[in-house]
Amino acid sequence: MYSTAFLDIPPLTHAQGDVTLPGSKSISNRVLLLAALSSGTTTVHDLLDSDDTAVMLDALATLGCAIERTGKTARITGLGGKLPNPSAKLFLGNAGTAMRPLTAALAVLGGDFELGGVARMHERPIGDLVDALLQLGCDVRYKGQTGYPPLHIGLPSLRLDAPIQVRGDVSSQFLTALLMALPLVAERDIEIEVLGELISRPYIEITLKLLAQFGVTVSRPTGPNAWQRFTIPAGAKLQSPGDVYVEADASSASYFIALGAISTAAEGSNGIKIHGVGASSIQGDIRFIEAASHMGAHIESGPNWLHISRKAWPLKAIDLDCNHIPDAAMTLAVMALYADGTTTLRNIASWRVKETDRLSAMATELRKLGATVVEGADFIQVTPPPTVAAWQAASIHTYDDHRIAMCFSLAAFNPARLPVRIEDPKCVAKTFPDYFEALFSVTQSAEEHIPVICIDGPTASGKGTLAAVVAQKLGYHFLDSGSLYRITGLAATRAQIPLDVANEQAIADLLQSLPIHFEGSHIWLGPEDVSELIRTEEAGMNASRVSAFPMVRAALIDLQRRFRALPGLVADGRDMGTVIFPVAPLKVYLTASAACRAERRYKQLISKGISATLPSLRADLEARDARDANRSVAPLRPAQDAKLLDNSELSVDQSVEIVLNWWQSKQLYTSH
Numbered sequence: 001m002y003s004t005a006f007l008d009i010p011p012l013t014h015a016q017g018d019v020t021l022p023g024s025k026s027i028s029n030r031v032l033l034l035a036a037l038s039s040g041t042t043t044v045h046d047l048l049d050s051d052d053t054a055v056m057l058d059a060l061a062t063l064g065c066a067i068e069r070t071g072k073t074a075r076i077t078g079l080g081g082k083l084p085n086p087s088a089k090l091f092l093g094n095a096g097t098a099m100r101p102l103t104a105a106l107a108v109l110g111g112d113f114e115l116g117g118v119a120r121m122h123e124r125p126i127g128d129l130v131d132a133l134l135q136l137g138c139d140v141r142y143k144g145q146t147g148y149p150p151l152h153i154g155l156p157s158l159r160l161d162a163p164i165q166v167r168g169d170v171s172s173q174f175l176t177a178l179l180m181a182l183p184l185v186a187e188r189d190i191e192i193e194v195l196g197e198l199i200s201r202p203y204i205e206i207t208l209k210l211l212a213q214f215g216v217t218v219s220r221p222t223g224p225n226a227w228q229r230f231t232i233p234a235g236a237k238l239q240s241p242g243d244v245y246v247e248a249d250a251s252s253a254s255y256f257i258a259l260g261a262i263s264t265a266a267e268g269s270n271g272i273k274i275h276g277v278g279a280s281s282i283q284g285d286i287r288f289i290e291a292a293s294h295m296g297a298h299i300e301s302g303p304n305w306l307h308i309s310r311k312a313w314p315l316k317a318i319d320l321d322c323n324h325i326p327d328a329a330m331t332l333a334v335m336a337l338y339a340d341g342t343t344t345l346r347n348i349a350s351w352r353v354k355e356t357d358r359l360s361a362m363a364t365e366l367r368k369l370g371a372t373v374v375e376g377a378d379f380i381q382v383t384p385p386p387t388v389a390a391w392q393a394a395s396i397h398t399y400d401d402h403r404i405a406m407c408f409s410l411a412a413f414n415p416a417r418l419p420v421r422i423e424d425p426k427c428v429a430k431t432f433p434d435y436f437e438a439l440f441s442v443t444q445s446a447e448e449h450i451p452v453i454c455i456d457g458p459t460a461s462g463k464g465t466l467a468a469v470v471a472q473k474l475g476y477h478f479l480d481s482g483s484l485y486r487i488t489g490l491a492a493t494r495a496q497i498p499l500d501v502a503n504e505q506a507i508a509d510l511l512q513s514l515p516i517h518f519e520g521s522h523i524w525l526g527p528e529d530v531s532e533l534i535r536t537e538e539a540g541m542n543a544s545r546v547s548a549f550p551m552v553r554a555a556l557i558d559l560q561r562r563f564r565a566l567p568g569l570v571a572d573g574r575d576m577g578t579v580i581f582p583v584a585p586l587k588v589y590l591t592a593s594a595a596c597r598a599e600r601r602y603k604q605l606i607s608k609g610i611s612a613t614l615p616s617l618r619a620d621l622e623a624r625d626a627r628d629a630n631r632s633v634a635p636l637r638p639a640q641d642a643k644l645l646d647n648s649e650l651s652v653d654q655s656v657e658i659v660l661n662w663w664q665s666k667q668l669y670t671s672h
């Protein structure tokens, strides 16, 4: 997951390959609650691992449910409709799929509970559900603003004789919550009557299908009233089905379906294959595939896979009632940027009460990219930028809304070849923590568009420290090029090849088959972790020796250039800016006085328990500087266009800030 302040997505040109999507949030959280409330033990497979499921799991554990987790599998011992801990304070983050159903279940079971979440959760309406629960005789009180969490739940005196009325035109989650809770107290038939037009019906379908898996068949009239009246039959009882498999999230699939529709493959025409969900999914958002094919996607499907490729280009503008796919419709709004006219998405008032006011947020962010947007009370109309030149590089504010972060990443396919900045990318953790990793695994960018920041300089100037922090702040890959020379020195020494010029060819040959492997801050040579071994001063001096051999340098060029991968790279060494990445957009030449560098190295070695003396370190360091600067190939010197940074008097944080400011000053993002 990218836990950076922002993630800059370079302009993307192509996409092809396979993606396996995480489990559906809606199914995961419903199944977890049903498993907890039912009798028997349920093994849930392919469970989504995300913020919202973590919140649900924590809440269930607090309520006394036994849960065993191994990876994507959870084994849940059901409570059989009885709460061993009828008193608890539950923090439910911003998870509507936890807040609403838990409120209903705990209200009918009764106890002494407090349910709350983050600030945004306390702005999301729950009054319609509470009203329905009060009719039932539940004791639910607002601890803050009327109509919103946090809530206090006490002991009920249930009245189940009259039909329970619930509004269905704000959120279908209220009805879902009642449907899942009422089987706990179905001593007689319980009728639920929906007031107003029920929105987001597909989510109710999911609820009904999962209830059926847990042994409860909800009956409803046929014909026009099919969505107005639901009856939980007397004697209904939640019974674990044993094993439950969670489908991949159809809303998450929408981003990759769109990707297949707006991109072409770099070679051939493979398109995008999505694993874990097919056209016959029980999730309503699967109907996104119909909308996407109207816009121009070619879609094939099997039982649990989808294959998407581009058919019409530009995409075709559509005018669509999106009530049946409220979440996935956000993806259509971004696809509309690539359409041949104005796209109108209607009947999406529910966007206003989601993680943020999505209607206003989508309008604001689409306009930043250069689109013309009309925002209505319950619709959005998007007209693409009129010309290539009208596109703008935008910094997309994401409002702690995972779907805004994910759908706007697709704007990186813009014809103007502009990057897109996604602010607070970690908000995708709500449903798809590794979304950006998955995106980068199937997309390509022209090499010249993948940013590289070079940090060159003499030994112990702090290059490695600075480069690693800058890479981490930007979510970029990190190349410690010196480690490659250090490993070369180590391997040659172990092969008993003396490090002199007569053996240049033999040492370069050794590199052809050297199994070097990077894993975070660890470097492996075959099965051996050599990270520490190559850090000694002797290893540094040996690295400096082998690095003077032109054949060795040549043998390492391609390997180093392969580190330039999405979304970007920070590379540290001696010749990053002069030889390896000569057109890098930012080159830094980092120096510090010899006295200062010797002192830093001394402290560094001593802290690692390696003995050293200052005078000998300083002599070694000056000898290494001289060799590195005076060799015939790629000598240590600043690139012509490098920015010089002497950090003798600066802390690491100060150096990082200077470099990040230099980087920021090169970006063209509009944020308003």
Ligand SMILES: Nc1ncnc2c1ncn2[C@@H]1O[C@H](COP(=O)(O)OP(=O)(O)O)[C@@H](O)[C@H]1O
Pocket: 457, 458, 459, 460, 461, 462, 463, 464, 465, 466, 600, 601, 603, 604, 647, 650, 651, 652, 655
């Ligand atoms: N700006 C700085 N101020 C003080 N110490 C620093 C600074 N930058 C790096 N150091 C310290 O100096 C030592 C050498 O830094 P390192 O990044 O290994 O240098 P290089 O990669 O250039 O050889 C490390 O212990 C590091 O923490």
Ligand SMILES: Nc1ccn([C@H]2C[C@H](O)[C@@H](COP(=O)(O)OP(=O)(O)O)O2)c(=O)n1
Pocket: 458, 459, 460, 461, 463, 464, 481, 482, 483, 485, 486, 540, 543, 544, 547, 548, 572, 573, 574, 575, 576, 624, 628
């Ligand atoms: N891009 C590079 C990186 C390192 N080298 C050589 C020269 C250096 O003295 C050695 C070791 O480099 P490294 O960056 O690991 O050394 P320091 O951490 O700066 O002491 O490798 C090089 O020639 N070109």
